[in-house]
Amino acid sequence: MQSAYLIAPKRIAIQEAPLPEPGVGDVRVKLKLVGICGSDVHLFLGHRLLERPGIIGHEGLGYVDKLGPGVVGRAVGERVVIEPNIPCGNCRQCWTGKANTCGNKRTIGLNEPGCFADYVIVPVDFCWTIPDTISDQDAVTVEPTAVALHALLTAQAKPGDTIAVIGLGAIGLLVTHLALALGYRVLVTELNRAKVSLAEGLGALAVCPMGTPYEQSDTLAESWLRYDVRTVFECAGAALTASLATAAAPRGAEIVLVGLSAKPATFTPLKLTREGITIVPSLIYDHPDDFRRTLRLIEAGVIQPGFIVSGYAPLSDLQAALDSAAQGEASKLVIDLTLNNSHDPYPTSHGPEKPD
Amino acid sequence: MQSAYLIAPKRIAIQEAPLPEPGVGDVRVKLKLVGICGSDVHLFLGHRLLERPGIIGHEGLGYVDKLGPGVVGRAVGERVVIEPNIPCGNCRQCWTGKANTCGNKRTIGLNEPGCFADYVIVPVDFCWTIPDTISDQDAVTVEPTAVALHALLTAQAKPGDTIAVIGLGAIGLLVTHLALALGYRVLVTELNRAKVSLAEGLGALAVCPMGTPYEQSDTLAESWLRYDVRTVFECAGAALTASLATAAAPRGAEIVLVGLSAKPATFTPLKLTREGITIVPSLIYDHPDDFRRTLRLIEAGVIQPGFIVSGYAPLSDLQAALDSAAQGEASKLVIDLTLNNSHDPYPTSHGPEKPD
Amino acid sequence: MQSAYLIAPKRIAIQEAPLPEPGVGDVRVKLKLVGICGSDVHLFLGHRLLERPGIIGHEGLGYVDKLGPGVVGRAVGERVVIEPNIPCGNCRQCWTGKANTCGNKRTIGLNEPGCFADYVIVPVDFCWTIPDTISDQDAVTVEPTAVALHALLTAQAKPGDTIAVIGLGAIGLLVTHLALALGYRVLVTELNRAKVSLAEGLGALAVCPMGTPYEQSDTLAESWLRYDVRTVFECAGAALTASLATAAAPRGAEIVLVGLSAKPATFTPLKLTREGITIVPSLIYDHPDDFRRTLRLIEAGVIQPGFIVSGYAPLSDLQAALDSAAQGEASKLVIDLTLNNSHDPYPTSHGPEKPD
């Protein structure tokens, strides 16, 4: 099969690899669409290193191609999305309902072969059948939508409350979309004007502070207090924005950390303690609830997350697509394994259906 | 009556003041013992400024002296401790069970006349009758013990789990004492050798890291992981220690912020998110539960918090006592309003009963 | 003013009463529309007795008519809905965030003069200004919608999960409407075919068991397990249905009690314990969050609760309207104080706007 290996920072090599065989309890999936995630970009740029050259990519949509031994009740040909994080099931995090932070988890596209390839192997319980009413474009965004849903459900804010979202990449846009659909009021903060407009189009209110960090913090604090923000979602993934969140959060609020900055951010213990402000992390999703919930919300027509897809490219263009994703203008680029001429112009779509 | 006014940073003036009259629903308390708290020291040193010269002190033990109009079911002469924080009862924090962080709360010794005086006025519901079986020395420490209990009950760690306490001032020692009495395993970290020994005497294990902050963080991280620490209590009140807590907390742990550093501390979003680590504030106590619980735990013989009292002084020596408290050697100095010669040597006691 | 007194079971007398004056912090509201609630019917039928003849009714929409002393920031003429339950603010339930179950609460239309009258007095904080974008018909249902929202937010089930609702009176229909709007899957159980059809029209799935209670329980248990029900909402208010809920709830589920049956229902400790099933009560709403959330959800277009209104009647027809409500066919009858000919046929509407 065709596979895209990350062989060194910024170097993708498309190579032939042997067709993998599903083990006991696994299925083999023939991939059709695979989204490019910010963490693929981080691996591509070398911010974080793979242990050895490997296939990255974990936002995979495809068709069940072969059932491993012991798999029952599933059929070859089913359209599926994969849930790429597989907790160990046997550590304290796993036993206590916190398997999302399992220290031993296997992750497809990180420490297991990933989705930028014709086929991938997945344990059957981590392979979700997609109802026909869900379009490919919505389906390929299920994984990041599950991340956003988990963050939203982690928060103390409830439908009808006001939240703030910092950073409108794929994750921040999806938190905003989900929250608006579920009746939250949403204040968004983002540098890129086009992304702000997209969020405003969804119904969000923009608060875009200028000036020094102190001035930005004052502006945010004033708005967030006035609008009675209950939860701040840090989705920019920068140390500065995490610091702004802790500095500007109003009394009684909480900060949900979704962004994964590796640089130190700041907080003032006196402020957090006096004002009763909590900092809560949100990592990926809870198996199996969050994927199931995400699929149901799409199926019910409550959300249409496919709107974040900004373009499609063939596997042969993965290197270029990763370069482009690293620029940060596109919300979500998707590799389409059925496209085969690398010189097609990228089709783009913001509608609910992928154009043929 | 005799009252000690804080008239300027580091300047206490003992003055005659008119005897205050209890309003509707209030009682007047004739004070006997009043503990010196770290926050009194902060006000004394001018780190935080009173709006106008006033009487500080809020850890008051005394006797009911006069009932205000409408007070029923209480009697003059009852021995009482005062609960000095009075939430407004009518803001969102108050309505949602978070009155400890009410932004409008009245605090005796801060924005209401305090306890370094012969008498103080308190709403009757904030004035707790002390059973005869509780000694004066235990009773005068009820307020900081309620702070420590609230912090302990805020945590996800349960009896039989391991916790870490950074900073062994009055608050850290009381968290340690309470936790050990309730069957937690406790690791303590503190610079002052004498305080470490006191905690070891209670049954704690000491982890006293040396070197650069990075080295300290590594030492703490290694110990906390090995001992399976579930909750880290930051009770030193320094930015450095708050930063160490966030850097060294093991997977799945939480950090309870008790210390009130006004300087920025640091955290790494990637670490907190990947490892599922939460930062939770703990401020004072919940009215009326925490005072009631604290009194019951003392009465049941489960705790004897009076051990933190390191000495007694007359009101006329308040200035000297605050100076001495600012040095940080003593765990808890107590003003005894029945002592009247400022040149008595300070009696000291660590026993359960105050010597006459 | 015109007032409708409940002078004996099943006897309403329309009488002139003096215009009430707003006290400190109160406002006087000139009423326009007042919904008839199941609890009004219970009082009317004498199932529960008022202490003395009084004005019932608490689902009031009207206009601010006069501000009491001390009220600032509000204006005469504002369109408002009233929040009729006023917790004491000073008991343990109130201090711990559970003011909905305050034992001392004042309730308009129960132990305070109610809304079946031209005017009512309400504390200003319990009087909610309605944005112009919300129709009268939606606005007059805010109170029961807040009951339904509180029940939904009490549950562990989250958007995307499946819930079951037993009983499709006003409350059950509103829980169903809210849940569907927020992306839950909803199974409904109800005797009245018309109400079942209404819920199916909203998107719910009907499970209408027949036969003996054992057979009904088996049918429900089988469906609820198959559909993976997380929370069962008992909204029928009957002992039988509460017993069915506890007997049929699947492993790990919870039962939210909304219905107020005064007769004993049953549960089997062995089943609840083995299968980890919890029984949780939900009473009215949390002040001030749930009214605010409800208004925001209507304003955002996420819900349109006015659909439950089945007809309007003048105050002079209150007796007849209560008789009719007692039959249980209508979801929600509304008294319109601007109608004055008791022999008009009742206008009815299921649209979002009340017809003129």
Add this chain to the structure above:
Amino acid sequence: MQSAYLIAPKRIAIQEAPLPEPGVGDVRVKLKLVGICGSDVHLFLGHRLLERPGIIGHEGLGYVDKLGPGVVGRAVGERVVIEPNIPCGNCRQCWTGKANTCGNKRTIGLNEPGCFADYVIVPVDFCWTIPDTISDQDAVTVEPTAVALHALLTAQAKPGDTIAVIGLGAIGLLVTHLALALGYRVLVTELNRAKVSLAEGLGALAVCPMGTPYEQSDTLAESWLRYDVRTVFECAGAALTASLATAAAPRGAEIVLVGLSAKPATFTPLKLTREGITIVPSLIYDHPDDFRRTLRLIEAGVIQPGFIVSGYAPLSDLQAALDSAAQGEASKLVIDLTLNNSHDPYPTSHGPEKPD
């Protein structure tokens, strides 16, 4: 090896069985002491049927005798207690931190060979090494103490609050002992005067209502309100007592169901809802936290659960011991596999050390 088979209701047969071999990840334990639990009595009496004749008993203390393949870091000869419930690790209950109610769990002495035998096979992670400072008598009660601890930690009541315990069998006595040691105030209700006296000796207050269920309910309601009970623990395992708990619980309280009555108990929805009363189940314990906590609490000297042991018998007397346990006078009978003459009088001890 010698094994005691339950071959029919009330019929134990001591038979030779082949020595079992530990599988991958298992250890073989040579048993020394095995407690008789209420559920062994239920099986013995035929209230619940084994699928086929089997070895019951799950409260086992012994020594590691052989390590299965793949077991590392453990040594033959270690003194261990076994944790007999082994969740599947792969169902929704397991994934969400509720493995105690896993529907697929394996239970030693129920659907796996039990401990009334010379040897038993246990997965290594469910085999807890006992520190030397813990006596055999305390160690053999670790399993029921973990049940009691889990129940106590399930409750909203915190140290310093008041709880009520109904039923003073082994479980109720252990809840009482734990709660008193951790500073709760405890009201106990039990029919057997000797057990009441034992609890009073520990520091509990007795409330023993008489008369009809209505009169009993009134007596309990009055006491529980006066003493401000927060949580009621139903540990009698009878439908009547579960009904009394729901009828008498004060406003805001919760009922923790520990007892496993298979008969229907009653509750009044109106009361639970109006007064905000919750019914919460508590089943066994959370792996691995509750065993670890229990061992730590014993090691720290906070609890000495061995006091519930009322006597020892040889395996050959198991039938007689089960008959005697079925009478309900003894708190906890223990089979001692080192005793070999069935006509020894039973040694009894309430001290911390088992007499030789």
